[in-house]
Amino acid sequence: MIERLEIFQMxxxxxxxxxVRLTAADGAWGLGDATVQWGDEAVVAYLPxxxxxYVHGLDPRRIEAIWQRVYRNEYWRAGAVFSTAQGALDxxxxxxxxxxxxxxxxxxxxxxxxxxxxxxxxxxxxxDRTPAALAEAAxxxxxxxxxxxxxxxxxxxxxxxxxxxxxxxxxLVAAVRDAIGPGRELYVEGHGRFGVAAAIRVARALEPFxxxxxxxxxxxxxxxxxxxVTLASQVPVAAGERWFSxxxxxxxxxxxxxxxxxxxxxxxxxxxxxxxxxxMADTAYVPVAFHNAASPLMTAAGVHLGSTLxxxxxxxxxxxxxxxxxRAAFSGRPMLVDGAFxxxxxxxxxxxxxxxxxxxHPPRSAAMDFWVGGWExxxxxxxPPHGSA
Numbered sequence: 001m002i003e004r005l006e007i008f009q010m011x012x013x014x015x016x017x018x019x020v021r022l023t024a025a026d027g028a029w030g031l032g033d034a035t036v037q038w039g040d041e042a043v044v045a046y047l048p049x050x051x052x053x054y055v056h057g058l059d060p061r062r063i064e065a066i067w068q069r070v071y072r073n074e075y076w077r078a079g080a081v082f083s084t085a086q087g088a089l090d091x092x093x094x095x096x097x098x099x100x101x102x103x104x105x106x107x108x109x110x111x112x113x114x115x116x117x118x119x120x121x122x123x124x125x126x127x128d129r130t131p132a133a134l135a136e137a138a139x140x141x142x143x144x145x146x147x148x149x150x151x152x153x154x155x156x157x158x159x160x161x162x163x164x165x166x167x168x169x170x171x172l173v174a175a176v177r178d179a180i181g182p183g184r185e186l187y188v189e190g191h192g193r194f195g196v197a198a199a200i201r202v203a204r205a206l207e208p209f210x211x212x213x214x215x216x217x218x219x220x221x222x223x224x225x226x227x228x229v230t231l232a233s234q235v236p237v238a239a240g241e242r243w244f245s246x247x248x249x250x251x252x253x254x255x256x257x258x259x260x261x262x263x264x265x266x267x268x269x270x271x272x273x274x275x276x277x278x279x280m281a282d283t284a285y286v287p288v289a290f291h292n293a294a295s296p297l298m299t300a301a302g303v304h305l306g307s308t309l310x311x312x313x314x315x316x317x318x319x320x321x322x323x324x325x326x327r328a329a330f331s332g333r334p335m336l337v338d339g340a341f342x343x344x345x346x347x348x349x350x351x352x353x354x355x356x357x358x359x360x361h362p363p364r365s366a367a368m369d370f371w372v373g374g375w376e377x378x379x380x381x382x383x384p385p386h387g388s389a
Contacts, residue, residue, distance in 0.1 A: 001025050002060050002093075005051040007034070007044060008353060010295075011364040012323055016040050017295045019353055020047060022092040024060055030096025030348060033266050033301065034088035035294035038367045042081045050074065050085050060100075063093045067272040078245035083269045090270025091301055091349075099348035105304040106343060109275065112307035116340035118314045120148035120187060122293070123321035126377045129155060131175030138179040144320045147339030149180060150187035150215070156373045160198045170205050177209045185212045185314075188235075191370050192219040192242070196228050203233035213238035213260050213289075227257035238262050241291035245269055246277045253284040260313060264291040265301050278309045287313035295326070296333035299341070300349040303334050307343040315341065329357035 004023040009016055018034040036043045054070045070086050071077060098105045106112045124141035127133040134151070141149055153172040157165055177186055188211045194202060199217035206214060214235045218225050220242040230237040238260035243249055244267060252258045261281040263274045278288045288311055290302045296319050306312040319326075319333065327333065332351045334341040344350040368375055 001057050002055055008358045009363040010358045011361050014368050015366055016363040020088045020092055022096055028096050028100040030092040031297055032088035032091030033294045033298040034084055036084045037293055039080055043084050046081055046085045055089055060093050060096045083244040084267050087266045087270035090272050094271050095348040102347050104345055105349055106307050109308045112343045114307050116342045117303045117306045118340045119317045120150050120314050121146035122150045122316055123318040125151045131171050134172055135175045135179035138176045145336040148185035150189055152189040152191055154193055156371050157193050158371050159195050173209050187212050189215045190217045192216045194218055196225050199229045200232045203235050207234050211235055223252045223257045227255055230257055236260055246280055249277050249280060253280055261286050261288045262291045266294050266298055271305050282311040287311045289313040290315050292316040296330040297351050299334050300351045303341045325357055325361050329354045
């Protein structure tokens with residue numbers, strides 16, 4: 001039976017990493033990632049509540065039953081705080097069970113259908129927002145083993161873009177495309193910046209550079225607006241990191257609002273739920289590409305789950321561009337080989353944490369504002385609300 005929950009936090013430049021460990025009465029344990037990117041206070045407080053209400057004393061082998069108990073019995077459901085906390089507990093149950101059986105998590109999910117999981121680099125462009133600097137940074141990212149890159153070229157653009165701003169963004173995309181060459185994948189991130197007309201204008205301007213997708217061109221709430229952009233764009237539209245359950249994915253998939261689905265294992269309820277989202281996407285002939293701005297533990301979870309999915313496309317990774325202490329804190333983390341992560345054979349997720357490194361780097365008060373110039377350097381910003389002095 002599950003007896004104990006522990007929470008570990010680590011500070012980084014632009015968000016804190018949160019890892020949970022569940023331990024059973026027989027000493028078996030498993031890890032989950034509860035990194036929420038700027039909602040730490042709520043998630044850290046909520047995790048023990050969910051644990052005591054619904055998980056403490058239960059059999060960790062009954063993962064689906066635990067997931068359903070948490071989801072059904074907690075009156076307020078899917079959202080960033082609830083779904084991240086639930087997802088971390090679900091991940092930890094998978095890790096615990098697989099470790100106790102001496103098997104990798106992907107074996108519990110039916111086994112891998114691929115020997116490696118393609119990955120793309122993010123967080124590599126913490127440089128001056130100029131074509132020359134971005135081209136140099138892109139080449140450096142390729143030198144780390146990536147063959148696919150993603151970036152947001154739009155600076156502090158918000159809702160609309162003037163012609164000058166669009167021209168500047170297009171010049172940055174052109175520089176990166178030229179630096180990585182025609183045969184490598186380039187993905188363009190929008191961070192939900194634009195209105196429909198501006199998003200369509202941007203999508204058409206991106207077409208000559210053949211990006212693999214245009215991500216979150218409009219805010220996440222209005223899937224009809226997203227569908228307008230999708231239907232008007234020759235560039236595939238990707239979205240889903242801010243949809244928190246399979247129920248949120250149902251209508252976008254039904255109406256063809258998205259060409260690539262991007263659930264986040266942590267934020268969409270864990271492996272149990274994201275596996276179902278992936279199956280739903282498969283019935284619409286839509287590939288999935290997991291969003292992942294968390295720790296190397298989440299990268300490992302993405303490798304395990306992604307390796308079992310017929311419609312899996314590519315996994316996001318910030319790992320090679322994080323501070324050295326982050327990489328040092330996670331032993332057994334996935335290591336990139338020729339643009340992909342080999343599927344591991346070690347028990348569980350195959351990742352452990354160094355508690356000493358966590359203790360040496362306590363959490364910080366950190367938040368990023370994508371509408372303040374310089375955010376791409378992954379710096380924290382804090383500014384007063386609109387209308388205040």
